[in-house]
Amino acid sequence: MNLPRVRLYNTFSRTKQDLEPVSDGMVRIYSCGPTVYRYVHVGNLRTFMLPDLLRRSLEYLGYQTEQVMNITDVGHLTDDSFDRGEDKMLVSARLEKKSPEEIAAYYADAFMEDIRKMNIRASDAYPRATEYVPRMIELIETLLEKRHAYEVDGTVYYDIASFPAYGSLSRNATEKLMAGTRGEPDPRKRHPGDFTLWKAAGSNRVQVWPSPWGPGFPGWHIECSAMSMAILGDRFDIHTGGADNVFPHHEAEIAQSEAVTGHRVVSLWMHGGLLMLSGARMAKSAGNFFRVTELEEQGFDPLAFRYLALQARYRSPLNFSTRGLGGADNALRQLRENVAEWSSQRGDEDVAAADDWDSRFRAAIADDLDLPSAMALVAELGRSPVAASTKAGLLESWDRVLGLDLGRSPAKRTLPPGAAELMAQREQARAARDFARSDQLRDALRSLGVEVSDQPLKK
Ligand SMILES: [Zn+2]
Incomplete structure (x- = not known):
């Protein structure tokens, strides 16, 4: 198969690399998904747009794709909060007087609804962490056998000193890893940077599983090693996540998966830039939190956020403001009006011109998903003397990547x-x-x- 060359930025090597799929023509992707004890905000949605744009671009260029996105339904966010025993799923369950299963089901449904509004295509599989606990236990047993882990009082820790490459992804030195752990060091750990693979159940736990080390529950990082390799095998092409997943989550995943298999598992690590609000990162904990439904209630088209996100490189931080979103909303409506106008004009398609424009579009997306250049091309095409029917045909085609519903008949302005x-x-x-x-x-x-x-x- 003669497929075009695609260059993608690999966080691991800090360079753009050629995509060379393990299976010819088929690109297999694992994406860190939502933790379902709360709604996702538009910053999370920007992160989930990365694998969507990746798949749409690759398929436009002729590749096939398969994507797996996990759903974290045992609720620990970070190793720190995890060690303090704050299980967010259980906190939400207590506050909302529901079982953890009910909480997870409710927020997983809300997540699906939110990504649908954003034209983020559904993943091929949504494995849930709670369904893969036996697989996680197997991996932890292997890590113990290979002396990459140790058990203290029913809790199992990963021994980071046993994996010399630990820190390679995030480029953290071991001293920095120590500084990265907050609060009092756990005296049971050999190194303050050691992270938890399995946690002994406390007294008030609802989500508890039996294990060779007694009743307990898995750490967050082992979930993704277990689910990615169970479904995609121990060699797959691309792993995506947010920039905030690089450390510790993905660093830990590499240490786990590669210590178990003895070889590299993921070819390319891709990370989406964070969404900033007034210079601060949009985060559940910071309280500067917008759901896409809230933007919709304020009169914005949810795809205006998608339009806004397409203006920035996926790796760059993106500033979010209502003003910026308003501008994107206007531009998107105008573009749809133009497409409707061009579509209504009959004329001969200029095939040579269309091929030329389309090859420029393909070159942009094949260059590490350069959507800002692709969007600049959309604007340039609009101003060009190309026949209206050719413009309409090209934009309809490009919208398979952009996902902006450009063919939607321009509705009356809701704002x-x-x-x-x-x-x-x-x-x-x-x-x-x-x-x-x-x-x-x-x-x-x-x-x-x-x-x-x-x-x-x-x-
Ligand atoms: Zn993950």
């Missing part, structure tokens, strides 16, 4: 004129804690028929 500006001013007033001004602007928006709902301000 009334002037509302985006008022919302931007109100955002500034709130950031400056000028609540009187913010309330005035809220009333002005209401008079335009726009209701705004407030997010708690970051402290």
Whole structure:
């Protein structure tokens, strides 16, 4: 098969590398998925857009893809909070007076709904961590046999000193790894950077499994080693996640998977840049949290966020503001109007010109998913003297990658004129804690028929 060359940035090597799939023409991808004890925010959705854009681009270029995305339904976020015994799933279960299973099912459904709104294509499989606990136990047993792990009082730790390459992905030196652990060092660990593979159950645990080390539950990192290799085998092409997954999550995954197999498992590590709000990272814990449904309630097309995200390289941090989103919303509506106009004009397709434009588009996406260049090409095409029917045909085709529903008939503007500006001013007033001004602007928006709902301000 003669497939075009694709270059992708590998976090491991810090360079762009040629994609060379293990199986000819078939690219197999594992993506870290959501933890389902809370809603995902648009920053998470940006992270989940990376494998979506990757698959759409590769398929446009003629490759086949298979994607697996895990759902973390045992609730530990980081090794630190995990060691403090904060199981977020159980905290949510207690607060909402539901079982962990009910919580996970509810938020997994909400996640599916949110990615659908963003035109993020569904993964081929969504394995759940709770279904792979026996597989995790097998991996931990192998790590113990190979002396990469040790057990203390029913808890099993990974011995990072046993894996000299530990730190290669994140380029962390061992001293930095020590500094990266917060709070009092656990006296049971041989090295403060050792991470938990299996945790002995405390007294009040609901999600507990039997194991050779007594009742307990798995660490977060071992989940992804178990699920990725169980489904994709011990050699696959691409692993994706957010930039915040590089350390410790993916560093730990490499240490686990490669210590078990004795060889490299993942060919390319790809990480999506974070979404920033007023310079701070959008995060569940920071409280500067937007759900895509909230943007929709404020009158934005959810795909305006997708349009906004396409303006930045996937690896770069992206600043999020209501003003920026308003601009993207306007641009997207205008583009749909143009496509509708061009489609309605009959004329001969200029095949040579179309091929030329399309090869430029292909070159952009084959260069480490350069969507900003692809979007610049969309704008350039719009201004060009190419026949309208050719423009319409190209954009319909490119939309298989962009996912912006460009063929959707331009609906009436859901955000009334002037509302985006008022919302931007109100955002500034709130950031400056000028609540009187913010309330005035809220009333002005209401008079335009726009209701705004407030997010708690970051402290
Ligand atoms: Zn993961």
